[in-house]
Amino acid sequence: MPETSIIIRSFNEAEYIGDVLEAVEQQEYRDFEIILVDSGSTDGTLEISEEYVDETEFIAPQNFTFGYSCNVGCEAASGEFVSFLSAHAIPTDDQWLGTMIENLYEGDVVMTYSNQVGAEETKFSERRLFNELFPEERKRQTGPDYWANNAGSAIKKELWEEHQFDEYLTGHEDIEWAKHFIDWGYTVVYEPDACVYHIHDETWEQVFNRFEREAIADVEIGIKSPSDRWREYLSTPTDILGDTIAALREGSINIKTFSNIVKFRYNQHMGTASGLQSERDLSRPVRILL
Structure with a gap:
């Protein structure tokens, strides 16, 4: 064994x-x-x-x-x-x-x-x-x-x-x-x-959905609450700025990198905010497709 x-x-x-x-x-x-x-x-x-x-x-x-x-x-x-x-x-x-x-x-x-x-x-x-x-x-x-x-x-x-x-x-x-x-x-x-x-090989829609479903779970687990969504709204521009500065320091900034930074952070935080205020019935078991 x-x-x-x-x-x-x-x-x-x-x-x-x-x-x-x-x-x-x-x-x-x-x-x-x-x-x-x-x-x-x-x-x-x-x-x-x-x-x-x-x-x-x-x-x-x-x-x-x-x-x-x-x-x-x-x-x-x-x-x-x-x-x-x-x-x-x-x-x-x-x-x-x-x-x-x-x-x-x-x-x-x-x-x-x-x-x-x-x-x-x-x-x-x-x-x-x-x-x-x-x-x-x-x-x-x-x-x-x-x-x-x-x-x-x-x-x-x-x-x-x-x-x-x-x-x-x-x-x-x-x-x-x-x-x-x-x-x-x-x-x-x-x-x-x-x-x-x-390795996450995802479309932007899949990025949004991943953070959304994780936020739904966080509310059910009790480690986050719907009011935390305001932090997500505020974090979006802050993280975009931080990533852009980091890319500039690394010498890796270009139009594609900047575009991807904006899209990733937007979908991360907006997906999370959406999940935090989800109206899912928490008393009803739900299974999802992979």
Whole structure:
């Protein structure tokens, strides 16, 4: 029985999943199995994955939610630890998994999550956002710092058995899970020495939708409120200005870069503001398509 089960959730991820799985195969820490949770891929993802994965679990696209797919993977996992890795998040070196798992040997640590950086194709503003969300310093988090991210993370399965991922959130199932245990006195560790290239190949509409659904979830979790939308309105010009100055200092500013800065920050903050004031019926379970 492996010590760790790696759960990779996929839906039409053929562009990057081969690189992801090859990077996993190169890990120095070897005591793991790989479980793919797929929700209807038709682009060759399954064919690329079959030589790497130990087990594939299938869920219907109409049943997909982030929490549900995590729970399906955890139910299939045989390891003491469960690691989550996005199908478009590529470990940057062969120490990624082992460095994260080391943190779980500490008795009070329930979850650890890795650093994230942009790849060559990452939008300028998102690269800056990664730097803000994933700093250079290791953190042992307690409330009210509930941030966590399942693009690259690891948890103790025995604690998942006590509290599973919320299957009806529109995002941030990782934060809800971390908050539950932090509020019970456990610790979440941010491990900057474990790192992935997290690649979001999105249209501007998809950027807006991502931040909108995450904000809807944040209100449900209780870490944000509708009144926080005013901060988003104010942050839009501030972040555009900050990104533009940073691009000027780097010598990378041009019309395309500036246009992308404006579009990214607008969709980030307006999507968040829209989600914060969503009129979704919070008592009614909703699942979304991937």
